[in-house]
Amino acid sequence: MENIARLLKESWALVEGDRARLGDHFYARLFLLDPALRQLFPVQMAGQSDRLLEAIITAIHTVDDPESFDEFLRSLGRDHRKYHVADQHYATVGVALLDALRSIAGDGWNLEYDLAWRDAYAAISVKMAAGAADDDNPPFWHAEVLTHERYGPDTAVLTCRALQHPLRWRAGQYVSLEVPRYHPRVWRNYSVANAPNDDNVLEFHVRTPGAGWVSGALVRRVKPGHLLRLAAPMGSMTLDRASERDILCVAGGVGLAPIKALVEELASYNRTRWVHVFYGARQAADLYGLAGLQELVAAHPWLSVTAACSDDPDFDGEQGDISDVVARYGPWTTHDCYVSGSGRMVRSTLRVLASDEVPPPQIRYDTFGDL
Structure with a gap:
């Protein structure tokens, strides 16, 4: 497995600088192989390649950690039930993916890389299919919006209740969400901002500084009474109840959502x-x-x-980037650490924790954007 992991990472270096062409080639090949698959995807494909590549990158970096590799792929298989993915689709995806990798890598591609990707994808598809087959939950849950509160022009906090079937999640996890009224078949991930409860009510914090489709609809158009769809919970930024260490939580912006859920669970x-x-x-x-x-x-x-505020000199509290504030209060070597926010904020906070020599197993993070 170590050799396969090395070959995957080496070969990925040949294509990662041209992700847009890789994604375009993959989807063009996929829909040529099986035109019926096109109806499983949104009308507008903008951003779809990014989600494909994020999944590939995560798989590559967990392939040499069998436990993480297995759990990630089983979760991914469960999650893909919302797209109506069937077992026979995995083979078609594998052909399209290998074709795209070969084409974009060009002369740098070799037989060793090809065999490594074939073996890795075979393992990936088996684990994803097994995760889907073992899931007794529905492919997705219908949920009714209960409350919707705006905070400024681009942030909203909303709650919804899952209907018909109980939705079981752990504090710190996220779900994929669709707004079928406005953007059918377009799914985006959002952290659940509250601890599990008997009422099947979930809270979400959403920010849309631009014209994001799902986030824009959730902030500006969704109202109480509207229906959403929620997919199976995912993510491992959860509490270790067996630990006796004190806890550090660092949140930036709407990265507060999973941190709030963790604190609520601790309160119980x-x-x-x-x-x-x-x-x-x-x-x-x-x-x-x-x-x-x-x-x-x-x-x-x-x-x-x-x-803390980084750009508000009138704020009556700490000044500066939150990672710098965390550094001033450290060290955090003996803590369990949870970090959630933008990619930039997470990166800078992880550097602070590394300088404090916090052991990596004591750090869990969730990034809203590329890390």
Whole structure:
């Protein structure tokens, strides 16, 4: 497996600089091989290649960690049930993927790379199919929007209730969400912002600074009573209940969502672990969840919250990027660490934790955007 992992990473280096052409070639080949597959995808394919490549990159980097590789692919197989993927589709995808890799890599491609990708994809498809087959849940859940609250022009907090079937998730996980009224067959991932509950109610924090399709609809167009679709929960940024270490949580912007869920779960059982939450944004107005965090602080003596603004000199709190603030309060070597936010914020915070020599198994993170 080590040799396959090395070959996958070497060969990926030949194509990663031309991801757009790789994605375009893959989908063109896929729909030529099986035109009926086109109806499983959104009308507009913008961004679809990015999600394909994210999955490939994750698989490549977990192939030499059998446990993570297995769980990621089984989860991916369960998640792909929402697209109505059938077992026979995996072979077609494999042919299209290999053809795209060969074409974009050009003369740098060789037989060893080809065989490594064939073997890896065979393992990937078997594990994904097994994950789908073992899932007793529906392919997706219908959910009714209950509340919708705007915070400024580009942020919203909404709640919805899963209908018909219970949806089981763990604090810190995310689900893929579709707004069929406005953008059918377009799915985007959002962290669940509350701990599991008996009412089947999920909370989401959404920000759309641009014209993002799903996020834009969730912020500006969705109203109470509208129906959404939710796919199976995924993600491993969850609590280790067996750990006795204190906890550091770092959130940037709507990266607060999974951090809030983790704190809510801790509130149901924690008595001995100190929990330190650092919450950052550019402007004070962007700290939409601060009041709710402060209510939790008032109720739980083991919890502290430190807020910071990077571009608001009038803010009555910490100044600077949240990663720099975390560094000033460290070291965090003996903590379980959870980090959630933009790719830039996560990268800078991970560097702080690395300089504190926090062991990697004690760090879990979720990035909203490319890392």
